[in-house]
Amino acid sequence: MNDKKLIFSGIQPTGTFTLGNYLGAVRNWGPLQDEYNCIYCVVDMHAITVRQDPAKLRRNTLDSYALLMACGIDVEKSILFIQSHVKTHAELNWILCCNTQFGELSRMTQFKDKSKRHPDDINAGLFTYPSLMAADILAYNADLVPVGADQKQHLELARNIAQRFNQRYGDFFTVPEPYIPEKGARIMSLQEPAKKMSKSDDNPNAVILILDDKDTIIRKFKRAVTDSEAEVVYRDGKDGINNLMTIYSTITGKDYAAIESEFAGKGYGDFKLAVGEAVADHLEPVRTEFARLSQDKSYLKECCAAGAEKALRYSQRIVSKVYHKVGFVDKG
Numbered sequence: 001m002n003d004k005k006l007i008f009s010g011i012q013p014t015g016t017f018t019l020g021n022y023l024g025a026v027r028n029w030g031p032l033q034d035e036y037n038c039i040y041c042v043v044d045m046h047a048i049t050v051r052q053d054p055a056k057l058r059r060n061t062l063d064s065y066a067l068l069m070a071c072g073i074d075v076e077k078s079i080l081f082i083q084s085h086v087k088t089h090a091e092l093n094w095i096l097c098c099n100t101q102f103g104e105l106s107r108m109t110q111f112k113d114k115s116k117r118h119p120d121d122i123n124a125g126l127f128t129y130p131s132l133m134a135a136d137i138l139a140y141n142a143d144l145v146p147v148g149a150d151q152k153q154h155l156e157l158a159r160n161i162a163q164r165f166n167q168r169y170g171d172f173f174t175v176p177e178p179y180i181p182e183k184g185a186r187i188m189s190l191q192e193p194a195k196k197m198s199k200s201d202d203n204p205n206a207v208i209l210i211l212d213d214k215d216t217i218i219r220k221f222k223r224a225v226t227d228s229e230a231e232v233v234y235r236d237g238k239d240g241i242n243n244l245m246t247i248y249s250t251i252t253g254k255d256y257a258a259i260e261s262e263f264a265g266k267g268y269g270d271f272k273l274a275v276g277e278a279v280a281d282h283l284e285p286v287r288t289e290f291a292r293l294s295q296d297k298s299y300l301k302e303c304c305a306a307g308a309e310k311a312l313r314y315s316q317r318i319v320s321k322v323y324h325k326v327g328f329v330d331k332g
């Protein structure tokens with residue numbers, strides 16, 4: 001390989017992404033491909049730490065894969081694969097589990113939250129989830145990991161595991177750094193703009209899904225909660241308008257001042273419509289490409305297989321060395 005830094009990231013197989021996932025993360029992944037070596041993974045093994053319907057998980061995993069391609073991940077430039085296709089993740093996970101402390105895992109806030117939400121299924125996989133995430137990253141000796149705020153604690157733990165392993169067995173793993181994109185926007189709910197936009201929101205009007213059609217997108221923006229003023233300006237306390245301005249600015253590249261003058265003297269109605277149209281038009285090619293890829297299942301499966309093979313070849317070298325380091329007998 002070349003001397004570019006290596007980026008690794010994983011995404012949950014939810015089948016479709018929210019506008020928040022898209023503008024905050026996935027949209028930035030495409031442009032990174034020229035500057036870095038990129039490895040992206042759909043993490044179906046992480047997904048089963050909470051109960052899943054098997055048929056739905058299978059469908060959502062393949063849909064997520066196709067969506068990443070539709071969002072600009074180029075399978076020739078990057079390695080794009082499904083986690084369960086590459087056995088080294090599970091293999092390294094076991095070794096990392098044996099180098100992770102019960103106390104460390106107990107402190108993870110996501111574990112505590114998810115345990116509260118699923119009190120009848122606090123399984124061991126949910127508990128050791130961060131160790132699998134560390135294995136994803138360390139199996140490639142990735143330099144950089146783009147993560148949102150909710151995953152920072154897990155990445156910090158991955159760094160600690162890498163450092164501990166290096167101390168015990170001699171310097172080996174690259175200690176991964178978080179990658180904070182320059183333009184990572186934080187998108188809020190359209191109905192409760194103090195809350196992050198989340199796919200699991202009970203109110204469908206709060207969330208734009210990137211596969212929503214144009215009419216749906218415009219309708220949701222029209223219903224977006226704003227305030228009782230009528231001025232399109234970015235100001236403290238105007239959470240709803242601020243969020244719409246962030247979205248509009250991220251999509252069009254216009255700054256807040258330009259947006260304020262564009263809508264000076266106009267009402268919220270005009271502004272919401274403009275935001276809705278800009279978003280819908282921007283997402284149109286993603287939707288079209290996703291539809292095209294979804295029709296061609298055999299091509300998609302080929303891409304998955306080729307990605308998995310590349311990922312396996314890459315990670316196998318690293319995991320074999322780890323096996324040796326911890327004292328497993330070489331195979332032959």
Ligand code: TRP
Pocket residue numbers: 008009010011012043046132133136137145146147151154
């Ligand atoms: N845990 C991450 C999430 O829920 C997904 C993930 C799994 C990941 N493995 C990863 C992210 C490795 C970055 C690197 O969003």
